[in-house]
Amino acid sequence: xxxxxxxxxxxxxxxxxxxxxxxxxxxxxxxxxxxxxxxxxxxxxxxxxxxxxxxxxxxxxxxxxxxxxxxxxxxxxxxxxxxxxxxxxxxxxxxxxxxxxxxxxxxxx
Amino acid sequence: xxxxxxxxxxxxxxxxxxxxxxxxxxxxxxxxxxxxxxxxxxxxxxxxxxxxxxxxxxxxxxxxxxxxxxxxxxxxxxxxxxxxxxxxxxxxxxxxxxxxxxxxxxxxxxxxx
Numbered sequence: 088x089x090x091x092x093x094x095x096x097x098x099x100x101x102x103x104x105x106x107x108x109x110x111x112x113x114x115x116x117x118x119x120x121x122x123x124x125x126x127x128x129x130x131x132x133x134x135x136x137x138x139x140x141x142x143x144x145x146x147x148x149x150x151x152x153x154x155x156x157x158x159x160x161x162x163x164x165x166x167x168x169x170x171x172x173x174x175x176x177x178x179x180x181x182x183x184x185x186x187x188x189x190x191x192x193x194x195x196x
Numbered sequence: 197x198x199x200x201x202x203x204x205x206x207x208x209x210x211x212x213x214x215x216x217x218x219x220x221x222x223x224x225x226x227x228x229x230x231x232x233x234x235x236x237x238x239x240x241x242x243x244x245x246x247x248x249x250x251x252x253x254x255x256x257x258x259x260x261x262x263x264x265x266x267x268x269x270x271x272x273x274x275x276x277x278x279x280x281x282x283x284x285x286x287x288x289x290x291x292x293x294x295x296x297x298x299x300x301x302x303x304x305x306x307x308x309x
Contacts, residue, residue, distance in 0.1 A: 091238075095236075119296050121296060121297075129302075130287060130301060131239065131287075131300050132300070133299075136296060136297075174238050174239075178296065181251075181252055182244040182246070182251050182252040183241050183244070183252055183254070184229060184241050184244075184298070185241065186231075186240070186241075187238050188236065188237050188238045189237075189238050
């Protein structure tokens with residue numbers, strides 16, 4: 088079983104739609120969680136951290152469920168510019184960082 | 197540009213040759229990571245430095261791979277006796293002490309013929 092698993096998609100949604108991605112992790116001792124965004128042929132960039140109480144940044148909402156060992160990302164009112172790959176990231180107890188394989192999102196007009 | 201820089205951006209080599217990549221971090225970032233990324237996959241952790249100390253190394257990393265960060269600033273990643281399976285994008289990321297965010301460089305794309 089992979090340490091971090093994501094649905095690869097692709098998710099094809101119209102502009103204005105709401106879309107949600109989940110990510111599961113296997114190490115119950117994992118300490119911190121993030122969502123990164125990666126555009127085609129570009130480096131990953133931090134989208135948002137994921138806090139235990141859940142957090143929101145504009146149209147983006149991230150949630151953590153430690154009991155079920157998953158994190159989620161909700162995007163409301165999708166824009167064409169949201170088209171990208173969304174990477175789930177987990178920091179384990181050491182210094183290792185584990186990236187999921189990513190979920191591809193295409194937002195169409 | 198004060199971001200993370202990596203050189204070279206592209207490297208084409210023949211199987212069996214040695215290659216070395218360089219990463220220059222954002223000033224004052226004492227955390228430095230190396231990753232490898234192949235098409236359709238997320239970045240795969242290779243190794244981690246805190247200042248000049250290499251504190252974590254992936255078990256997947258064979259002994260052909262070595263990384264250094266001699267003065268706690270720039271870092272190098274060397275691959276000896278390259279194999280075709282080493283073809284990938286090699287990414288460097290850095291961050292501040294105590295912080296979670298990692299800032300990625302543009303990567304070095306390696307092609308082994």
